[in-house]
Amino acid sequence: MDSNLAVQLTIQGILLGGIYGLIALGLSLIFGVMGVINFAHGQMMVMAMYVSYWIFVLFGIDPYLSLVIVAAVIFVLGYVVQSSLVNRILDYPEAIQVLPLVSLGLILENFALLLWGPDHRSPQTALSLKTFWIGSVMIDVSRLIAFVLAIVITILIFGFLKKSNIGKCIRAAADNRTGAILVGINVDRINNTSFALGAATTAAAGVLLLPLMPVSPHIGHDFTLTAFIVVILGGMGNLLGALVGGLILGVAESTSTLFLPATLKQVVSFSILIIIMLFRPQGLFGGKK
Amino acid sequence: MKRFYMFLAIIFTILLLLPLFLDNYILGIFVMIFYWAYVGQTWNVLTGYTGHISLGHALYIGIGAYATTYLALTFGLTPWIGMFLGGLIAVVIALFLGFLGFRFGLRGVYFVILTIAFAEITRLTVSHIEALGSFTGIFLDFNPSFWNLQFRGNQPYYYISLGFMVASLVVVRLIETSKLGRFMVAIREDEEAAQALGVNTFKYNMTAIAISAFMTSLAGAFYANYIFYLHPNTLFGMSTSIDLILRPIVGGLGTLFGPVIGSFILTPLSEISRAYFAKGGLEGLHLILYGVLAILVVLFMPKGIIVYVKKLLSPILKTTHGE
Numbered sequence: 001m002d003s004n005l006a007v008q009l010t011i012q013g014i015l016l017g018g019i020y021g022l023i024a025l026g027l028s029l030i031f032g033v034m035g036v037i038n039f040a041h042g043q044m045m046v047m048a049m050y051v052s053y054w055i056f057v058l059f060g061i062d063p064y065l066s067l068v069i070v071a072a073v074i075f076v077l078g079y080v081v082q083s084s085l086v087n088r089i090l091d092y093p094e095a096i097q098v099l100p101l102v103s104l105g106l107i108l109e110n111f112a113l114l115l116w117g118p119d120h121r122s123p124q125t126a127l128s129l130k131t132f133w134i135g136s137v138m139i140d141v142s143r144l145i146a147f148v149l150a151i152v153i154t155i156l157i158f159g160f161l162k163k164s165n166i167g168k169c170i171r172a173a174a175d176n177r178t179g180a181i182l183v184g185i186n187v188d189r190i191n192n193t194s195f196a197l198g199a200a201t202t203a204a205a206g207v208l209l210l211p212l213m214p215v216s217p218h219i220g221h222d223f224t225l226t227a228f229i230v231v232i233l234g235g236m237g238n239l240l241g242a243l244v245g246g247l248i249l250g251v252a253e254s255t256s257t258l259f260l261p262a263t264l265k266q267v268v269s270f271s272i273l274i275i276i277m278l279f280r281p282q283g284l285f286g287g288k289k
Numbered sequence: 290m291k292r293f294y295m296f297l298a299i300i301f302t303i304l305l306l307l308p309l310f311l312d313n314y315i316l317g318i319f320v321m322i323f324y325w326a327y328v329g330q331t332w333n334v335l336t337g338y339t340g341h342i343s344l345g346h347a348l349y350i351g352i353g354a355y356a357t358t359y360l361a362l363t364f365g366l367t368p369w370i371g372m373f374l375g376g377l378i379a380v381v382i383a384l385f386l387g388f389l390g391f392r393f394g395l396r397g398v399y400f401v402i403l404t405i406a407f408a409e410i411t412r413l414t415v416s417h418i419e420a421l422g423s424f425t426g427i428f429l430d431f432n433p434s435f436w437n438l439q440f441r442g443n444q445p446y447y448y449i450s451l452g453f454m455v456a457s458l459v460v461v462r463l464i465e466t467s468k469l470g471r472f473m474v475a476i477r478e479d480e481e482a483a484q485a486l487g488v489n490t491f492k493y494n495m496t497a498i499a500i501s502a503f504m505t506s507l508a509g510a511f512y513a514n515y516i517f518y519l520h521p522n523t524l525f526g527m528s529t530s531i532d533l534i535l536r537p538i539v540g541g542l543g544t545l546f547g548p549v550i551g552s553f554i555l556t557p558l559s560e561i562s563r564a565y566f567a568k569g570g571l572e573g574l575h576l577i578l579y580g581v582l583a584i585l586v587v588l589f590m591p592k593g594i595i596v597y598v599k600k601l602l603s604p605i606l607k608t609t610h611g612e
Contacts, residue, residue: 098342228402270406
């Protein structure tokens with residue numbers, strides 16, 4: 001019975017880990033190109049969850065279908081944030097760079113609080129309570145869909161960065177900024193696109209999360225931290241590392257509920273962070289710099 | 290320089306006499322001004338002077354508050370001694386954090402996340418310890434006396450918090466002019482170069498974080514006996530850490546008077562707007578304004594308001610720029 005529960009929790013952890021990976025992918029992408037940590041990452045995701053929620057409530061469009069619209073909305077938000085704010089602070093000392101993005105998170109969080117109140121909201125979608133059994137293990141349909149879509153989106157982003165013209169420019173700018181400018185890449189615009197793409201990625205993750213988890217204004221901050229831990233676990237700026245790190249963290253958090261109260265599961269992820277920093281600060285997949 | 294000290298002495302005298310003319314509510318706002326100036330200053334010691342960004346400084350406030358209160362409730366130990374024991378705990382934790390961060394020369398982002406992680410772990414752990422009141426927190430009994438650090442009315446708190454602020458100014462001024470301070474600034478400007486010139490950067494980083502943690506935790510002891518209510522989310526939470534860094538940055542990071550100027554501008558604004566908007570049912574609006582203000586300051590006056598204050602005062606103080 002107990003081992004059964006362990007298997008169940010591990011599978012749940014893997015499925016959730018795919019979404020963690022997606023959130024972290026966005027953060028890693030932004031960091032890789034600009035060297036800036038998006039402290040408003042989780043709050044942007046919460047915005048996406050609200051947009052998706054209201055599209056569902058007002059127009060009855062299922063979150064999985066509205067995903068593209070929501071991602072586009074948050075893409076624009078990210079583009080505006082980068083072009084109007086982050087591009088101006090890239091050359092500032094790090095201590096001062098932190099503040100505007102933390103403030104942005106604060107603004108988004110309280111904006112949500114002001115507009116929609118502190119209630120937890122959860123849409124009753126067609127699939128939200130459907131489950132099926134494999135042997136003795138129960139799997140939520142919406143969790144499985146979220147995982148599969150998260151992996152598909154991750155692969156799409158990899159493909160985009162590898163093959164497309166803009167993707168190549170993004171990788172060039174991440175690799176060597178000055179070099180990219182020298183060969184005639186408009187780095188400012190690439191910055192905007194990268195930030196927007198990172199934001200859209202976390203938006204997609206938020207939409208996938210919506211059927212699994214009620215949305216409220218204050219949950220964003222926790223996800224920002226989770227995304228950080230995943231990114232450090234996988235290696236800063238390493239996109240594949242983000243995915244693997246997400247899976248590891250998902251499983252670790254999920255199985256920790258076997259012997260800890262669920263409210264303490266974050267202590268597990270922070271402990272992983274400290275262990276990684278003690279023994280392998282460059283992350284599991286990080287090369288030497 | 291002499292004129293400058295005269296100027297400070299005049300301001301200090303005014304602040305000493307002020308409680309004679311102000312009512313209790315206004316005094317309370319001043320207490321908060323001094324309190325935030327003090328914790329902003331203690332954060333400034335680490336981040337302003339050595340450049341290591343801590344976004345988890347609420348950790349030390351929380352440790353100071355909980356340690357002092359626990360010792361007072363369990364052993365009847367006076368907060369005046371308890372706060373130093375709390376300070377020692379804070380130092381031990383800060384040194385462990387510093388060891389993790391500085392050993393690899395982790396800078397910037399990694400260090401930030403490490404500080405957040407420590408604060409969050411402590412917040413969650415305290416939330417699960419029965420003896421510390423778990424999720425509900427601890428309500429303090431009101432037994433006004435000097436040894437309990439509890440008083441009727443705000444006037445004693447006013448003088449104590451003023452004392453804290455002035456003491457922090459003196460300490461930071463002493464650090465600034467000492468060898469330690471020079472090394473800290475060297476680390477901020479270029480850690481590798483400082484190391485190459487023979488500065489033991491690890492040692493000075495550890496010293497800086499220890500001093501900062503110790504001083505910050507003292508503020509926690511004061512806060513606990515001023516508010517009479519300890520809650521893990523407000524004491525260790527990230528919003529406190531953000532609140533704490535806003536003032537020095539707005540005032541002027543890495544300057545002696547930056548945190549004080551920042552606090553004199555932001556604290557009344559936050560106290561008044563919070564009360565005003567909460568009444569209108571617009572909860573959270575004051576934090577939005579706060580965020581917008583912080584962004585504007587960073588974008589348009591990244592060196593802080595202190596630059597303008599200096600310009601404004603230069604005819605009185607007869608100083609040239611750069612003083």
